[in-house]
Amino acid sequence: MSRNKILFGIGVLAFIAVIVTVRLGGFLVDNEYRQPERQVAVEEAAGEAEATPRQQGIADEQAADEAEARARPYVEAEYRTVPFVGSRVTVWVLAQLHLLFAAFVLAVPIFAFIIEFIGYVTGEKRYDRLAYEFTKLLSVSFSMTATFGAFLTFALIILYPKFTNYLMHIFSPTFLPYVLLFFLEALFLYSYYYGWGKFGPKMHLFLGFMLNVVGTAIMFIANAWLTFMMSPGKREDVDGDGVPDFVSAVSESGALLSLRDAFFNFTWMPINIHRIIANVAFGGSIAAAYAAFRYLQAKNDEDKAHFDWMGYVGNFVAIIAFLPLPFAGYYLAAEIYAYSQTLGIQMMGSTFSWLFVIQAALIGNLFLGANYYLWLGMGRIEGTVHFQKFIKWLLIAIAICFAVWATPRYAISSVSEIAAMGGSSHPQLSYLGQMSAKNTAVNILILSTYMSFLLYRRTGRTSIHPHRQLLTRAQAIVFSTAAMLVIFFGVYGYQVDAATRIRFAIPQVYSVLAAMVVITVIDLPLYRNARQAAQTHWGKMPAISQYALIFIALSFTWLMGLMGYVRSGLRGEWHVYGVVLDTSPDAYTPTLGFATQVVSVTVLIFFGLIGVVFWLSSLGGKKAYEPQAAADADGQLEGA
Amino acid sequence: MSAINLPLVLALLAAAGLMVWRRANTFTWLLFTWLSLWAFFKFGLTVPIPQSVVTIYVGIMTLAVVSYASSSRERLSETVQPIVRLIVEPRFRLLLAALLIGLPALAAYNVYADMSAPLEAPGFGREIHPAPPPEITVHDETVNMTTADNPYLHLHEDDPAAWEEHLESGRRVYYENCFWCHGDGMGGDGMFAHGLNPVPSNFNDVGTLPALQSSFVHWRIAKGGPGLPDGGTPWDSAMPAWEKFLTTEEMWDVNLFIYEFNDFEPRALGQH
Numbered sequence: 001m002s003r004n005k006i007l008f009g010i011g012v013l014a015f016i017a018v019i020v021t022v023r024l025g026g027f028l029v030d031n032e033y034r035q036p037e038r039q040v041a042v043e044e045a046a047g048e049a050e051a052t053p054r055q056q057g058i059a060d061e062q063a064a065d066e067a068e069a070r071a072r073p074y075v076e077a078e079y080r081t082v083p084f085v086g087s088r089v090t091v092w093v094l095a096q097l098h099l100l101f102a103a104f105v106l107a108v109p110i111f112a113f114i115i116e117f118i119g120y121v122t123g124e125k126r127y128d129r130l131a132y133e134f135t136k137l138l139s140v141s142f143s144m145t146a147t148f149g150a151f152l153t154f155a156l157i158i159l160y161p162k163f164t165n166y167l168m169h170i171f172s173p174t175f176l177p178y179v180l181l182f183f184l185e186a187l188f189l190y191s192y193y194y195g196w197g198k199f200g201p202k203m204h205l206f207l208g209f210m211l212n213v214v215g216t217a218i219m220f221i222a223n224a225w226l227t228f229m230m231s232p233g234k235r236e237d238v239d240g241d242g243v244p245d246f247v248s249a250v251s252e253s254g255a256l257l258s259l260r261d262a263f264f265n266f267t268w269m270p271i272n273i274h275r276i277i278a279n280v281a282f283g284g285s286i287a288a289a290y291a292a293f294r295y296l297q298a299k300n301d302e303d304k305a306h307f308d309w310m311g312y313v314g315n316f317v318a319i320i321a322f323l324p325l326p327f328a329g330y331y332l333a334a335e336i337y338a339y340s341q342t343l344g345i346q347m348m349g350s351t352f353s354w355l356f357v358i359q360a361a362l363i364g365n366l367f368l369g370a371n372y373y374l375w376l377g378m379g380r381i382e383g384t385v386h387f388q389k390f391i392k393w394l395l396i397a398i399a400i401c402f403a404v405w406a407t408p409r410y411a412i413s414s415v416s417e418i419a420a421m422g423g424s425s426h427p428q429l430s431y432l433g434q435m436s437a438k439n440t441a442v443n444i445l446i447l448s449t450y451m452s453f454l455l456y457r458r459t460g461r462t463s464i465h466p467h468r469q470l471l472t473r474a475q476a477i478v479f480s481t482a483a484m485l486v487i488f489f490g491v492y493g494y495q496v497d498a499a500t501r502i503r504f505a506i507p508q509v510y511s512v513l514a515a516m517v518v519i520t521v522i523d524l525p526l527y528r529n530a531r532q533a534a535q536t537h538w539g540k541m542p543a544i545s546q547y548a549l550i551f552i553a554l555s556f557t558w559l560m561g562l563m564g565y566v567r568s569g570l571r572g573e574w575h576v577y578g579v580v581l582d583t584s585p586d587a588y589t590p591t592l593g594f595a596t597q598v599v600s601v602t603v604l605i606f607f608g609l610i611g612v613v614f615w616l617s618s619l620g621g622k623k624a625y626e627p628q629a630a631a632d633a634d635g636q637l638e639g640a
Numbered sequence: 641m642s643a644i645n646l647p648l649v650l651a652l653l654a655a656a657g658l659m660v661w662r663r664a665n666t667f668t669w670l671l672f673t674w675l676s677l678w679a680f681f682k683f684g685l686t687v688p689i690p691q692s693v694v695t696i697y698v699g700i701m702t703l704a705v706v707s708y709a710s711s712s713r714e715r716l717s718e719t720v721q722p723i724v725r726l727i728v729e730p731r732f733r734l735l736l737a738a739l740l741i742g743l744p745a746l747a748a749y750n751v752y753a754d755m756s757a758p759l760e761a762p763g764f765g766r767e768i769h770p771a772p773p774p775e776i777t778v779h780d781e782t783v784n785m786t787t788a789d790n791p792y793l794h795l796h797e798d799d800p801a802a803w804e805e806h807l808e809s810g811r812r813v814y815y816e817n818c819f820w821c822h823g824d825g826m827g828g829d830g831m832f833a834h835g836l837n838p839v840p841s842n843f844n845d846v847g848t849l850p851a852l853q854s855s856f857v858h859w860r861i862a863k864g865g866p867g868l869p870d871g872g873t874p875w876d877s878a879m880p881a882w883e884k885f886l887t888t889e890e891m892w893d894v895n896l897f898i899y900e901f902n903d904f905e906p907r908a909l910g911q912h
Binding site for chain 2: 392427
């Protein structure tokens, strides 16, 4: 769309806005009560004529209202409400939007710094350009994060004043360091962005490093506030009997006993770990979506090639971070369970457990989407027939694991289905709903995705290593052994007690991680200086691959919103679990359908806003405004 | 009784064998895969899979089939070509006409079948393990659900004779009160079980007792159906509130017994 058309559209909208404003003003003025003209004239003529009964009544009412207002004592509000949407939904959406932008702003510097560092070490300029392209997204996103942060803070102060005051009572010593770190974050971020190419490489890398350090510290402080709301204390074996005791950070009345215990509370570190990894995965996927957006807009081969590569790297970052995420999530869930049986059951066995079926579907889609993108990526490279035959088997493994991962322990069933099954669980499928099956499925999913990466890496390349056959066989043996170990522990898990079964998750994870490390270590020398048998054509991807990237970003965002709600909603009717009760009208757990709708709307708003970020970030690459070109465009518009 | 519908599975395998022999093209294979898996999920097990799970499986399968078909330009072309041929080549006109009538008819039948389903009480998402309150009061004694443990559990190590006594007491309580619904072998299949919906808990299930702290089981025994939380309504549980009939000691005894009988251990405090 030409600039003139946009200006014309804005002009029409502005005209309509003026008309609407004038009409609205007129309506309000017309509906205001005014005394009849004749009456005013009569009153003026009569001088101090006696008031009519109606006037007297109005004056009395006003006097009574004023007297009542003066007599009313000041009472501190506990809650205030928002019409139509309610206080909770307002805070929920604002917090989610703030977190999504914050996650992006924290994640992008991590991999931008790493990519810049690779560029510095290898001396390849394309890495530097790529890191800069990622960093371009930060400036506007940082403003969005700060804006939503301020909006959220105001919303909390206005809508939940008593609770906000309580959090200030606990955490006020942390606020000043937080603000100071925020200043430093702005300093490092803008010097990192605007200083690109202006500083020496080491100095610039140092700025990037400091940006990451400060950003992580900010997140750690904010994490203390939110995790305190879920676990206001720690577990420690105080009496030395081997059984962990609960050590509360606050007294029974809620007074602070130990800021240290409140800060370093039970779920603080699990959330820190989970969020760092999830942020990188999410940030990578959003950056890949940006690349997809630019790829679809690109008009020349050079831009297409660049944004194709950028999308590939963004997706690579997202998937590499995504692979350990289920383990980090499992660790967090296990710690929540260990902290409180009630919270654990609420999450995995009760109200919120149904959301984990949706979570499974989203995670399955993410794995499928990531693999699909890699398979399509083989189309960039000539001569991929050799590896194409493996896709079928990888897809079968992924589909089976996806199905196992999404099988509920207790299915939603009609009465007749329950009668046919003889209970709420299916006699055969219920085995797939248990932890042994789930752990096995997710580990095999990770191994399969890793294999897709490996195949992609090899496409079009031939190893010239003297022991290539032996090393390839060794890789196959390591891979098969890991897969067999995972399946063995999965099946054997049904034969042992629950505690042992849960512990089997550890060798399963280690088998997969070890296999990935060993295979990578073998692969590096195996394909070093490999013969490039076929050319890679960056920018030759079908459009559907770019939509796959956008789909992955959308799934990540939805997943973050959903799981964020689960973590926050677990507290039920508590602002601070077990300490500060929520007595507002919103102190109930909404239906799952309503919650998913709120999450969906938030995701849509976020994507609308991130679209603005993408647009603003892409403006830098556009041609500068030229009066002659604008005049030509005007002429064309008139001609049309 | 076999868990699998053997004739169906054999027929599907035979069809697959036939397709290998006839060297079927990609499109036919994908169509066959989709249809045969749908048939298996729908009719392949002797105990039918609930429709909600079939929908999940069919959704995943559809995604997988579409992903495979479009995972490379060549494969997409192989998949689409038979459809194009069907539309443009005159020799397939009869088949095309049959499909144009047959597919909408199938959709119409599907709607008819959905609408003419027999009337029955609606199913609802029952919470299997409802979340307990932070603390409960049983016989004027406050029990913290997070920290409480079976007070007789330690006797297994400290005083085996006393442990046996409590276990014996638990056995008596169970076979006097609980086995009517939960069954002789604790499989949730007692003589009254067939009349209850939802059916009583199956204590043999590895996903039930071992996943719970003994305080949770104590809560369920003491408070029964009437003590279930509002968050899980509507509740149909027929479990009585046993605190009205048993002493606190008897309730802990039977708690001990059901774990011991099934050779399970309660989830320990702070255990992951």
